[in-house]
Amino acid sequence: MSEVIVVTSGKGGVGKTTTAANIGTGLAIEGKSVVMLDADIGLRNLDVVMGLENRIIYDLVQVIEGTCRLKQALVKDKRYEGLFLLPAAQTRDKTAVSPEQMVKLCESIKDEGFDYIIIDCPAGIEQGFKNAIAAADKAIVVTTPEISAVRDADRIIGMLQANGIDNSKLVLNRIRVDMVARNEMMSLEDVEEILAIDTLGIIPDEESIVIATNKGEPVVCNEGSTAGQAYRNIVKRILGEDIPLLRLMPPVRTTLFQRLFGWLRGEKE
């Protein structure tokens, strides 16, 4: 039985695609068969974050229009067994697809026996959003601890409920523990209090995520990264394990000597 999970946020640039890529890859690492579906038609990026941009032949719209078969359009990620990407079309727009067609498309993916379909939702609340949530069983709402992002997340949670998706889970992205400690950033507790949904995970704001995206290798594979660990924990929670949230610690203040030593080794601050 496949499960369809949409990764959404309302506001753009909060880390939807990164989260979708890491959850999809993480589930594959755990031995699940996964299709990552990029629903951001016209502005596809999931392929780039996954490092699969050079392997695309067909896209989602072509599958829906019958120009190709589903299997031809699925890009197999050779690094992880059971991981596939269904790319969005880049030269079309959101109106090329209807919610009903998305439901039908997901049904045909389910028929292939995949464990999970992870849908990367476009920003906004228009057609693209409606397409992306049409087939979803569950939703993951990504936000950052900023007023604008949390406000949009609240609206999205309301719209998901209006569409019968009640049990949305929160991923709080780009937390800076040092700023929270100084009370210059809202904490997880603050955001939870306002949104009133359960938390699936918190992701620290880390260089490793930018570096991972630069390389097209999701950070979930990086054993040494705290953000990677945060995504691995999220994946385990999706699989039903009871894993406590990471206890993020503010960075230790370095002495002048340590910094000097760092500079000598070519580290950047």
Add this chain to the structure above:
Amino acid sequence: MEQGFSGAVAKDRLKFLVLSDRVSCTGETLDMIKQDVIRVLSDYIDIDKYDLSLTLEQETAGNGSSAYINIKIPVK
């Protein structure tokens, strides 16, 4: 700018934004309600319209929360 409190400021501003989104009531609407309240009440009693406060607030009880309008009207 005062240092060390912007997290709390953000939370307060956000609370109002989210609440006003949820009940589709903007600050502008509240202002209009306020003007109407002043107009109606002035027909009956002498009120201090400059000290009148009208705010959208939220009450959390049990597992649900409800929005209400809190009006404070000083009578002269």
